Amino acid sequence: xxxxxxxxxxxxxxxxxxxxxxxxxxxxxxxxxxxxxxxxxxxxxxxxxxxxxxxxxxxxxxxxxxxxxxxxxxxxxxxxxxxxxxxxxxxxxxxxxxxxxxxxxxxxxxx
Amino acid sequence: xxxxxxxxxxxxxxxxxxxxxxxxxxxxxxxxxxxxxxxxxxxxxxxxxxxxxxxxxxxxxxxxxxxxxxxxxxxxxxxxxxxxxxxxxxxxxxxxxxxxxxxxxxxxxxxx
Numbered sequence: 338x339x340x341x342x343x344x345x346x347x348x349x350x351x352x353x354x355x356x357x358x359x360x361x362x363x364x365x366x367x368x369x370x371x372x373x374x375x376x377x378x379x380x381x382x383x384x385x386x387x388x389x390x391x392x393x394x395x396x397x398x399x400x401x402x403x404x405x406x407x408x409x410x411x412x413x414x415x416x417x418x419x420x421x422x423x424x425x426x427x428x429x430x431x432x433x434x435x436x437x438x439x440x441x442x443x444x445x446x447x448x
Numbered sequence: 449x450x451x452x453x454x455x456x457x458x459x460x461x462x463x464x465x466x467x468x469x470x471x472x473x474x475x476x477x478x479x480x481x482x483x484x485x486x487x488x489x490x491x492x493x494x495x496x497x498x499x500x501x502x503x504x505x506x507x508x509x510x511x512x513x514x515x516x517x518x519x520x521x522x523x524x525x526x527x528x529x530x531x532x533x534x535x536x537x538x539x540x541x542x543x544x545x546x547x548x549x550x551x552x553x554x555x556x557x558x559x560x
Contacts, residue, residue, distance in 0.1 A: 370548075379538060379551040380491065425490050429546075435481065435504040436549070438490035 341428050343439040351447050356413040358442035360426035367429055369402055369409045370436065375422040383411075416446045450474070452541050452552035460558045461529050469524040469555045473541030479503075480522040481549065482514055483538040491538055497522055498545050526557075534559045 340363045350356050360369065368387045372380035384393055386402035386409060393400045399412040409426055423443045427436040453472045461467050473480050479498040483491035493506040497516035516522045520541075526533055536556050540549040 372551075379536075379554050382548050382550065385548065427490075435493050435496045435506070437493065438483075441490045 341426060341437045341439040343424075343426060343442050345442055346440065347443045347445070349445045349447060350416050352418060353415050356416050356420070356444055358411050358424050358426075358444075360409040360411075360439050362407045362428050362437075364428075365406050367406075369406075370427045371400060371409075371411055372425045372427060372438075373422050374425065374441075378422075380425060413444075416444070418446050418448055420444060421446050452539055452550055454537075454539050454552040454555050456555060457553065458556045458558075460560065462560050463529055463531060465529050465559075466525065466527045467529060467557060469526075469537050469539075469557070471522045471524070471539030471541075471552060473520050473522070473539075474550055477541040477543055477550075478520055479542045479545050479547070480516055480520065481540045481542075482522070482524045483540065484508070485536040485538055485554070487535075494524070496545070503545060529559045531559050533557065 343360050368385055370385045371383040373383055374380045384400050386400055389406050390404045391402040397414045401410045411424055413420055423441045425441045426439040429436050452474055455470045471480055481496040482494040484494055485491040494508050495514045496504040500516045511527045514524045536554045538554045539552045542549045
């Protein structure tokens with residue numbers, strides 16, 4: 338079946354350092370979504386990428402969708418303590434709004 | 449506007465019991481999806497309902513069932529609870545079947 342994997346599983350960075358998480362799917366995705374989940378919280382939608390090679394930016398966050406639409410990345414520049422949480426990518430099943438979530442990358446920012 | 453609401457927030461049950469979890473979507477949203485999130489893992493898709501019909505089902509046993517009401521709220525039912533059913537159960541609503549999902553705070557179920 339379809340699998341969505343993320344690396345790394347955990348990442349500790351000093352505040353101000355950059356951070357990147359990578360998402361890889363076993364199948365081609367029509368789109369990919371990214372979510373952030375704070376400790377004890379619920380996933381919060383960040384962004385959706387649809388086009389091959391698409392790059393989107395939200396302040397210090399840069400999202401990229403691979404040319405083959407099987408991988409994606411999230412890069413955070415100059416991390417802050419407010420960036421702490423687990424970042425998930427999610428790719429859709431065949432139809433509808435049913436998503437396979439990645440394994441997640443847990444980010445810890447050391448002040 | 450209120451976001452997605454879920455009840456109860458926490459629940460403790462024993463093996464063999466059944467449980468009903470409830471979700472109210474954002475006003476105007478017609479699609480509700482249910483996910484199970486075990487500690488340390490990503491959410492796993494259970495069901496999607498749109499316009500009161502089941503539109504998708506994940507790889508979960510028949511002990512799991514759900515329904516959507518005319519007001520678009522939804523219930524998730526789990527029968528014959530197992531220890532492994534302990535998890536955070538998340539509800540997500542969206543305008544249509546493929547629009548952005550907004551998650552509720554979840555119901556944390558503990559099975560003893």
